[in-house]
Amino acid sequence: MSISAPEWLKKRGGELRPGISGNAWFVYFEGEPQYRLTPIPTQGQHGCRVVQTINGSGLDGGGPYPTEEDAIRGGLEALRKELGW
Numbered sequence: 001m002s003i004s005a006p007e008w009l010k011k012r013g014g015e016l017r018p019g020i021s022g023n024a025w026f027v028y029f030e031g032e033p034q035y036r037l038t039p040i041p042t043q044g045q046h047g048c049r050v051v052q053t054i055n056g057s058g059l060d061g062g063g064p065y066p067t068e069e070d071a072i073r074g075g076l077e078a079l080r081k082e083l084g085w
Contacts, residue, residue: 009080039072042064
Protein backbone atom coordinates (compact mmCIF):
# COMPACT_ATOMS: atom_id res chain seq x y z
CA MET A 1 0.00 0.00 0.00
CA SER A 2 1.44 3.36 -1.01
CA ILE A 3 0.06 6.48 0.63
CA SER A 4 1.68 9.90 0.62
CA ALA A 5 1.44 12.43 3.44
CA PRO A 6 -1.30 15.02 2.89
CA GLU A 7 -0.32 18.67 2.44
CA TRP A 8 -1.78 19.74 5.80
CA LEU A 9 0.58 17.31 7.53
CA LYS A 10 3.65 18.34 5.53
CA LYS A 11 2.97 22.04 6.21
CA ARG A 12 3.22 21.34 9.93
CA GLY A 13 6.45 19.38 9.67
CA GLY A 14 4.75 16.00 9.98
CA GLU A 15 5.51 12.78 8.19
CA LEU A 16 3.55 9.66 7.32
CA ARG A 17 5.53 6.42 7.52
CA PRO A 18 4.49 2.81 7.12
CA GLY A 19 4.83 0.53 10.13
CA ILE A 20 7.38 -2.27 10.11
CA SER A 21 4.77 -5.00 9.72
CA GLY A 22 3.12 -3.15 6.84
CA ASN A 23 -0.39 -3.16 8.32
CA ALA A 24 -0.28 0.25 10.01
CA TRP A 25 0.85 3.80 9.26
CA PHE A 26 2.35 6.29 11.70
CA VAL A 27 2.10 10.07 11.83
CA TYR A 28 5.38 11.55 13.04
CA PHE A 29 6.08 14.99 14.44
CA GLU A 30 9.66 16.01 15.26
CA GLY A 31 10.89 12.50 14.48
CA GLU A 32 8.58 10.80 16.99
CA PRO A 33 5.53 8.65 16.21
CA GLN A 34 2.44 10.42 17.57
CA TYR A 35 -0.48 8.55 15.94
CA ARG A 36 -0.97 5.03 14.59
CA LEU A 37 -3.52 4.44 11.81
CA THR A 38 -4.58 0.85 11.26
CA PRO A 39 -7.08 -0.35 8.65
CA ILE A 40 -9.75 -2.60 10.18
CA PRO A 41 -12.64 -4.60 8.72
CA THR A 42 -16.02 -2.93 9.12
CA GLN A 43 -19.39 -3.62 7.54
CA GLY A 44 -17.80 -5.82 4.88
CA GLN A 45 -15.41 -3.06 3.87
CA HIS A 46 -12.65 -1.12 5.69
CA GLY A 47 -12.45 1.35 8.55
CA CYS A 48 -9.52 3.03 10.27
CA ARG A 49 -8.49 2.88 13.90
CA VAL A 50 -6.56 6.02 14.93
CA VAL A 51 -4.66 5.80 18.21
CA GLN A 52 -2.43 8.37 19.90
CA THR A 53 0.79 6.47 20.62
CA ILE A 54 1.73 8.25 23.86
CA ASN A 55 -1.47 7.49 25.76
CA GLY A 56 -3.49 4.98 23.72
CA SER A 57 -6.50 7.23 23.30
CA GLY A 58 -8.34 6.74 20.06
CA LEU A 59 -10.72 8.50 17.74
CA ASP A 60 -13.15 7.35 15.11
CA GLY A 61 -11.46 7.20 11.72
CA GLY A 62 -14.76 6.90 9.90
CA GLY A 63 -15.86 4.45 7.31
CA PRO A 64 -16.75 2.24 5.78
CA TYR A 65 -14.36 2.71 2.87
CA PRO A 66 -13.95 0.48 -0.20
CA THR A 67 -10.15 0.00 0.18
CA GLU A 68 -7.55 0.03 2.95
CA GLU A 69 -5.88 3.03 1.30
CA ASP A 70 -9.16 4.95 1.42
CA ALA A 71 -9.55 3.95 5.07
CA ILE A 72 -6.11 5.37 5.95
CA ARG A 73 -6.91 8.58 4.05
CA GLY A 74 -10.20 8.79 5.94
CA GLY A 75 -8.35 8.29 9.22
CA LEU A 76 -5.95 11.08 8.31
CA GLU A 77 -8.88 13.38 7.57
CA ALA A 78 -10.46 12.50 10.93
CA LEU A 79 -7.14 13.28 12.62
CA ARG A 80 -6.88 16.62 10.81
CA LYS A 81 -10.32 17.60 12.06
CA GLU A 82 -9.55 16.42 15.60
CA LEU A 83 -6.39 18.53 15.66
CA GLY A 84 -8.36 21.55 14.40
CA TRP A 85 -6.34 21.93 11.20
